[in-house]
Amino acid sequence: MHAVIEENLEELLASPSACGRAALDHLVSCKACAMELERMRQIALLFPALRNESPIDPAPYFAARVMMSIERRPSSFWASLLESALGTTMGTVFFRRVAFASLLVLASLGGYLASTDSEFRAGVTPELIMAAERDAPASEYGRNQDRELLMVTIATFNPDETE
Amino acid sequence: MDYENTQDGALVRRVQAGDQAAFRDLVERYQSKVFSIIHGIVRQRNDVEDIAQQVFAKVYFSLAKFDFRSSLITWIYKITVNECYDYLRKRKVRKLVYESDLSEDEVRRVENTEPSPGRNPLIDAVLAKRDYIVKLLSRVSEEERMLLMMKEVEGHSVEELAEMTGMNENTIKVKLFRARQKLVKASQRLDRLPSVAAN
Ligand SMILES: [Zn+2]
Numbered sequence: 001m002h003a004v005i006e007e008n009l010e011e012l013l014a015s016p017s018a019c020g021r022a023a024l025d026h027l028v029s030c031k032a033c034a035m036e037l038e039r040m041r042q043i044a045l046l047f048p049a050l051r052n053e054s055p056i057d058p059a060p061y062f063a064a065r066v067m068m069s070i071e072r073r074p075s076s077f078w079a080s081l082l083e084s085a086l087g088t089t090m091g092t093v094f095f096r097r098v099a100f101a102s103l104l105v106l107a108s109l110g111g112y113l114a115s116t117d118s119e120f121r122a123g124v125t126p127e128l129i130m131a132a133e134r135d136a137p138a139s140e141y142g143r144n145q146d147r148e149l150l151m152v153t154i155a156t157f158n159p160d161e162t163e
Numbered sequence: 164m165d166y167e168n169t170q171d172g173a174l175v176r177r178v179q180a181g182d183q184a185a186f187r188d189l190v191e192r193y194q195s196k197v198f199s200i201i202h203g204i205v206r207q208r209n210d211v212e213d214i215a216q217q218v219f220a221k222v223y224f225s226l227a228k229f230d231f232r233s234s235l236i237t238w239i240y241k242i243t244v245n246e247c248y249d250y251l252r253k254r255k256v257r258k259l260v261y262e263s264d265l266s267e268d269e270v271r272r273v274e275n276t277e278p279s280p281g282r283n284p285l286i287d288a289v290l291a292k293r294d295y296i297v298k299l300l301s302r303v304s305e306e307e308r309m310l311l312m313m314k315e316v317e318g319h320s321v322e323e324l325a326e327m328t329g330m331n332e333n334t335i336k337v338k339l340f341r342a343r344q345k346l347v348k349a350s351q352r353l354d355r356l357p358s359v360a361a362n
Contacts, residue, residue: 001344009340010314010321040343043350047315049293052203055195056211063190066219067183073220 002026005033012037013044164234164326171235178226186226190219193236197243203316204247204297206290218246232329241309248301248308295353302349307342314339 005012008023016024027034059065166172174192177185197218201211221242229238300308313319313327321339325332 001340006340007336009343010336036344036347039347039350043296043299043343043346044315046292046296046299047312049289049296050203050312050316052199054202056198056202056208058194058198058215059212062194062212062215063187066190066216066223067187069216070186070220070223073224 001036002030002033005030005037009037009040013041164329165231166234167231169234172231175226175229175231175235178223179229186223189222189235193239194219196236197239200240200243201247204244205250206293210250214246214250215243218243221246234327237309237313237327240313241305244308244312245305251297251301298353299346299349303342303345307338307345310335310338311342311346 001009004023004026008019011019012023012027027037167176174185174189178189194215197215198211201214201218202208205211205214218239222239225242229235300311303311310324310328313324314321319327321332321335324330324335328335330338
């Protein structure tokens, strides 16, 4: 399709009579443009079939049902939180926080491995935590909550605040 | 146009701040429009509400990303049309799996494609057009589909589209031109444009 038709395409499809002389003259002399335009016009005529001629009213409690379905999806909320964090400028900050948190975990794990042979430190040890977790009543809800809590902690961790 | 200072903008800000009542207002404001878009594309009355519910859940969970560069309705429109196409894709896959267990005769009976003397040819023509344009629109990008539908189904002008999407008019024209060219190519491949004379 030639530039003169491309530039006036929307006008030519909407109301050819209102279109400039140059485009109309070109259509008389250029069969390829005239044919492609006609094909586009035919396709444009199919779109009204997508118009909803018999409106359907939403059920009276539709909005309430939407709110309920949203409240029932905590995991999706976290997925979207992560997605939005990664998809925006917050992504960089988020990665910095995850990287910093990972480094902290690695450092403490390294420290633990180095110290576990030489001495048994008093207080809360990794063994104690794992034993407590093992002996705790198995609850899917509790586990999910812990996972969410962990994600919040990681996602909201700000290395600047520790400085 | 900056949509942050509009009524919709204020509503979005409230939802982004965690105000659930604001989201409920948003649903109530746009539910009729969303139902209408869905019904126009999928025509399965029974499924409209389920799809609409998915749409609003997606709107809710992605509202954090809304940047006010486009109008809220443009954004909801795009999510709604995408959700319809997702639904059609899933239905097609389900149908293919189901049909793989049936004989050709059984498939014809299930689809009710055998000519029936009681069917209204005018309604058949409209349905054929709808199926055809839905098929063509599956060959363009999400953005192109949204622009074409806002223009041809909703009747917005190029100027209005520019304002609603935050793009300039020339960009809209170029995008529409490319989208229309893709539709022409897709229709040549499908090679059976239903007669527009049936109007
Ligand atoms: Zn030409």
